[in-house]
Amino acid sequence: MRLLKHRFTRLQAGTAGLPVAWLLLLLSAAAVANEELSHSFAAIDPPRSVPDFSLPDMDGELHTLQDYRGKVVLINFWATWCPPCRREMPALQELNNKLGDEAFAVLAINQWEDADHVFAYMGDLNVFPSFPILFDPESKVSAEFGVKGLPTSFLLDKQGRVVFRAVGGRAFDHPQVEQTIRRLLAAE
C-alpha cells in the first residue's frame, strides 16, 4: 500500500507512538471509560448544506464529498489520541458492514495526524476499517463543519445536507442508529 506522505509542518515531526498521557488522563475518568455511549443524534432542522471538500485517503486517493451525492453519508471527525473516537471505530465498521452494500457511506476524517501514524493505529484494531479514512491535517474541513471538539459526527441525506449531528462519542452499532439511517435511505 502506498501511504500518502502529507506535507505536514514541522509540528507533525514527533507524532510517532500513542500519546499515553492523554489516554491516561481520560481513561482515569472511569465514568467516561466505562459509561455506555449514547445513540442519540440531534436533528438539524432545517437541514443545512455543507461546503464540498476533497481530502486524501490512506492511499492518497482524493475523495470529494460531491461524489457521494445520492448516498446517505456518515461523517465522523476523529483522531487516534481521542479515547471516545477510538471507542467508536469498531462500531463504525460494524455499521458499515451492515449498510455498506446500500446507498450509504462512512467517511472518517482524521484531524492533525498522518497516514503512517493512523495506519499503525489501525493495525491494533481487530478489524481494519473498510470505509475511507480521510486526512484533514490543518483541520480546515472540520472548521467548515463547525466542529468544536472530537469526536463529532454528521449524518448527511442523499441531497448532501446535514440532517443529524452528534457531539461526543456515540454507539454507532445501536439498532436505532441503523433505523435512522434506513429512514434516510428510504426517503426520496
Place this chain on the structure above:
Amino acid sequence: MKRRCLQLLAAGLVMLCQPAVADSNIEKYVNPETGLLSWQSQGDALQLELIQVLPDYVRAVYSSRGLPREIVDKVSGYCVFGTILHNRSEGPVAYRVADWRYITPDGESHRIRTKTEWVQEWRDMGVAFRWSMLPDDQVFEVGDWGQGFTTIGLAPGSRFNLEYAWRVNDTTYTRTIEGVECAPAEAPVH
C-alpha cells in the same frame, strides 16, 4: 425605604434568573492508581467532571503531538484539568467558558484562559493545532458531551473555588465547586 424594596425586588429577580445551585452534589474522588483527584457534579443538566493532570502528563500530551517546546512549556506551566461535560437533561444545554471564574483564597475572581486565546497564540507562532482544549462554548443537544483541557493560571498544588455556569432555555444556572486543588508538581506517592 421604597428604593430599598425595589433593590431587594431587583436582586430577587436576578436570583430567579440565575438560580444558585447548592454544591452538595459535588463528589470528590481519588484515583486509586494515580492518587490524583477529580470532582464531579451530580444531578444537574450539565454534568461537569474535573480531573487533575500532572504537568508531566501535559508535557507528554503536547510533545507527542509534535508541538514546539515553547508551547509545551507554557501549557504545562498552567494548572491543567481534564474536563468532561455531559448534557444530562432532556433538552439543549449551553455553556461558555467565558462565563466561568476561579476564585483564589484571597477572594479575587479570575477569568479562565479560553481555547480561542490558546489557538490564537499558537496560530501566531505558525502552529495550526486547534485541539485538546475545552471548546469555548457549545450547545449540547440531548446525548451530546465533550471534553478537553481547562487551564487555570495557578501553581501546582494551589487551591481555588470554581464557579461555572450553563444555560437551559433562557435560564442561567451556576454552581461552585469549592476547594479544587491543582495537581501537584510530581505524581503523588500513595
